[in-house]
Amino acid sequence: AKGSIALVGAGPGDPELLTLKALRLLQAADVVLYDDLVAPEILDMGRREATKIPVGKRGYRPSCKQDDIIDLMIKLAAEGKRVVRLKGGDPMIFGRASEELAALHAAGIATSVTPGVTAALGAAASLQLSLTERVRARRLQFITAHAHDGRLPEDIDWRALADPCASSVIYMGARTLNSLVERLAAHGADPSTPALLVERATCPDERVIRGTLASLPAKAAALSPSGPCLILIGAVFAGGVEAEQIREAADIAIA
Amino acid sequence: AKGSIALVGAGPGDPELLTLKALRLLQAADVVLYDDLVAPEILDMGRREATKIPVGKRGYRPSCKQDDIIDLMIKLAAEGKRVVRLKGGDPMIFGRASEELAALHAAGIATSVTPGVTAALGAAASLQLSLTERVRARRLQFITAHAHDGRLPEDIDWRALADPCASSVIYMGARTLNSLVERLAAHGADPSTPALLVERATCPDERVIRGTLASLPAKAAALSPSGPCLILIGAVFAGGVEAEQIREAADIAIA
Structure with a gap:
């Protein structure tokens, strides 16, 4: 054979x-x-x-x-x-x-x-927040925040990442979150842009930390995530129902 | 209930x-x-x-x-x-x-x-071409080329789309391909950038049209795709094995 x-x-x-x-x-x-x-x-x-x-x-x-x-x-x-x-x-x-x-x-x-369901899609489904939307999120972009040496990559178009009309999902983003937020701010991102951290998306022990570009780094550090993390940044990630409500509703919907 | x-x-x-x-x-x-x-x-x-x-x-x-x-x-x-x-x-x-x-x-x-496997991931798997790569494709971005009125949306960051170090996947891209290519060229995209059209990705009648930003519109028009189409643009989409070889190899691999 x-x-x-x-x-x-x-x-x-x-x-x-x-x-x-x-x-x-x-x-x-x-x-x-x-x-x-x-x-x-x-x-x-x-x-x-x-x-x-x-x-x-x-x-x-x-x-x-x-x-x-x-x-x-x-x-x-x-x-x-x-x-x-x-x-x-x-x-x-x-x-x-x-x-x-x-x-x-x-x-x-x-x-x-x-192919498989990539983590960004899993996180969006858990959060019940669409990654794209007319007007507010016509463009969706993914980067990894973890270069060969474990640091934030240098060769990224940060202006494109800071675009207020895009949704951004950063893979492996927990360790370099501070540098990422600094870079985005330096390229004109609004500090009040909604930003979430999702640890272990779609797993039973999934955790979500909700904030803004300004507040997320401190919140994330306080909770010290240990599993794989995604950072979601963009206008579409504001609001949405709370995690607990989603879980209860999902239990009914799935049952 | x-x-x-x-x-x-x-x-x-x-x-x-x-x-x-x-x-x-x-x-x-x-x-x-x-x-x-x-x-x-x-x-x-x-x-x-x-x-x-x-x-x-x-x-x-x-x-x-x-x-x-x-x-x-x-x-x-x-x-x-x-x-x-x-x-x-x-x-x-x-x-x-x-x-x-x-x-x-x-x-x-x-x-x-x-969540489900989105079309871009299906197309990449069929083509056996990774959507991301160190150095050449650190950023991956998706847009839809089909606005409310059926035309190319106006409110897209075209400079971000024209970035030579990103991979771009355009959903519903067949009908507005000419305008898309014009926009990208106006924002500095290299006409020799590899560009593919994938019709009915992952279906038995999937078709792939291979070209560059310069050549793809005419090639696509000649083959007049009728099913749902993705346009893939970026350095990582050059080369790869030919569709027939992939199919034969996949038959062996799956059997």
């Missing part, structure tokens, strides 16, 4: 946000390579006989670097294994998929990509 | 890209209100006894306006119905969800939102 690699999005956190296709591929896999952020419940949906290997930065190996992951994928495919590379969220958004696909294509390995 | 409305994303086209949660809600619904772009296979996954009502612009009703849809949802919820409002892609991206949620919350109706 010929080996293959399927890059598969695991969705934002809630195991029920896995797609039917991701489930089918998981149930057909010989080997599952999975990131830190993938819930154990999702791994449990995979084929029982599959070998499951953590390849995240907090995986059991002393160093699981991108090159090592690529080498492992090529080795497994050469052995004829059907491999699922399970990534948090969607593989094509801040997932370093282009490096993996380029190496796999160069090695002549059959690949496929299955 | 108390009625409720669940806004549910149906994903980009391929019925297998539905989430497990969307499937569960569909199977519990009394009424399903669905948009034009939702595949019949997805509706068939719903509870057999459910009433299924098209509410898209091409629905069977002479005029299915946003206000009529909202009135219908409120009426059904008041009758105690569990309603799924099924939207193409993700409800929170260009889905006019904020209007619906505001009206439903004002009417005191229990609501929930279930």
Whole structure:
């Protein structure tokens, strides 16, 4: 049998946000390579006989670097294994998929990509706040606030990020939130722009910190989030119903 | 029983890209209100006894306006119905969800939102091209090219769209492609920037037209796409393996 690699999005956190296709591929896999952020419940949906290997930065190996992951994928495919590379969220958004696909294509390995619900969509659904809106949010933009060295990237068009008519979602945004807010202010962003931090979007222990560009850094520091965080910035993120109300209403709506 | 409305994303086209949660809600619904772009296979996954009502612009009703849809949802919820409002892609991206949620919350109706795979993620997966990349695409942005009057919106930050270090995905972009390219050129975009048109992303009859900002309008006009189209613009959309190769490889990878 010929080996293959399927890059598969695991969705934002809630195991029920896995797609039917991701489930089918998981149930057909010989080997599952999975990131830190993938819930154990999702791994449990995979084929029982599959070998499951953590390849995240907090995986059991002393160093699981991108090159090592690529080498492992090529080795497994050469052995004829059907491999699922399970990534948090969607593989094509801040997932370093282009490096993996380029190496796999160069090695002549059959690949496929299955999209997943990216964290921004999960957070918006939890909050019941649309990411786009006529007039107030015609443009939606995503950046990651975490460069190679762990600091805020330098090469971002900050003016575009500070646009009051756009919604912005910042992935991996908790650690560099202070620098981000400083940058946006320096590029003309209104300090009263609504800004939220969402930790572990769509998970049972999801937390939301509501504020403005001016107030969010102090509020976030006080609550010291430890899970993966998104920062949502823009006029559309004002108001909305409170988290508790949403949860109660969602319980009725889902029941 | 108390009625409720669940806004549910149906994903980009391929019925297998539905989430497990969307499937569960569909199977519990009394009424399903669905948009034009939702595949019949997805509706068939719903509870057999459910009433299924098209509410898209091409629905069977002479005029299915946003206000009529909202009135219908409120009426059904008041009758105690569990309603799924099924939207193409993700409800929170260009889905006019904020209007619906505001009206439903004002009417005191229990609501929930279930995210879906938005079309941009589906297209990127089909093409096996990552939407983001270190250095070349730190920022990802989405706009819709279809304003209220069917023309290109005026109130867009075109300079942000023309940024050579961002990836841009334009929803509903086929009809206004010429104007879009003119605007981007006027704001400094390089005419040789890679640009793709993807029609019916993730569907079996998906079509991809590859070009540059300079060449895409004429190529797209010659092929006259009729289904929903995305335009993808940015350095990361150059190259990639050819569609036929991807399909063959995907067949192996999925088999």
